[in-house]
Amino acid sequence: MALNSTSETVSDKIPTSLIEDDGPLKRDLIAGLGKGLQVIEAFDQERSRLTISEVAQRAGLTRAAARRYLITLTHLGYVRHEQKVFSLTPKVLRLGQSYLHSARLPRIVQPLLYRLAYSLEEAASVGVLDHDELICVAAVSAGRVVSATLQPGTRVPAFWTANGRVLLASLPQQQIEAFLARLQLEPITAHTIVNKERLLLEIARTRAQGYSVVDQELELGLRTIAVPLKNFRGETVAAMNVSVHASRMPVEDIVERCLPALLKVQVELAALL
Known part of the structure; x- marks a missing residue:
């Protein structure tokens, strides 16, 4: 008897474990792939150059397992071996480029981000959360080299960036407090907020006013203002900021000069995300 065209085959059927809140079943995971990515x-x-023992310690592997993964990655061209130390090769960039070239978000935001940056003659970027860090997925400098952190692929602590605080403000309070509990609150600059209660107040203020301003907490001379990027359902999917050098714009002026342009692009992107 012929199968109905709408019937699912075993190979087409999506395992229920992939869509359950508890995560996938252990049998559905390829442990070797996960451990190989941990090595990278x-x-x-x-720590750009590591020995086998150092990789084993940082990746949570035995020394023998770390050695095998490093040999495999070296054979594939992702790792270079010099004497007793290993380092990544430029081929690793292909992994990040695969996201930037295929993901919908960077493609959608880049043209409007370009217009925003050049209209203000300042740098602008878009970021998303990855665990406790903010990852930049799109950036335009507009001729202003403000910071090396404003490049696609860079990771920075979320709590001390305007984009990060905007994204954190969209999360449930319990999750925000769990983030804070994991953090080692050490000053990055003299302006870095390291008091837990004050950080929670900053997140609450961001949620209430709809934007965040961070003044030199991550890097001296770097001031940023950010707004959330929401999809048509009102869900926050990313954050967008404008970054200026402290010598060019007082912190008191950043809201008046940059926020209207950010909000305009925010509205336009809401219809596209």
């Missing part, structure tokens, strides 16, 4: 993530700006 073990490298960062402070």
Whole structure:
């Protein structure tokens, strides 16, 4: 008997574990893939060259397992081996480029972000949350090199950025407090807010007024103002900011000079997201 055209085959059927809140079942996961990505993530700006033992410690692997993953990644061209240390190769950028080239969000926001940046003659960027960090997914400098952190792919602590606070303000209060509980509240600059109660007040203020201003908390000389980007259902999917150098614009002027342009683009993007 012929199968009905609307029937699902075993290969087409989506496992219910993929759509349950509790997460996928262990049998549906490929442990080796996850551990290989953990090895790549073990490298960062402070630790660009690692030994096998260091990778094992940072990735939570045995030394023997770390060695095998590093050999595999070296064979595939993602890792370079020099004497007793390993480092990532530029091929790793392909992983990030796959997102930037295929994801809908960067493609939609880039043209309007370009217009925003050049209308104000300041840098602008769009970011999303990834665990406790903010990741930049689109940026336009408009000839103003304000900060090296305003580049696609860069990660910064969410609590000390305007984009990050806008995104955190969209979360349930319990989740925000869980974020804070995990943080090591150490000053990055003399302006960094490290008091938990004050950070919660800043998040509440951001939620109430619909935008956030951060003055040199992440980097000296860097001032930013951000607004949420919402889809047609009113859900916050990203945040968009304008960044200025402190020597060019007093913090008292940033709302008046930058917020109207941000809100205009925010409205236009709401119809597209």
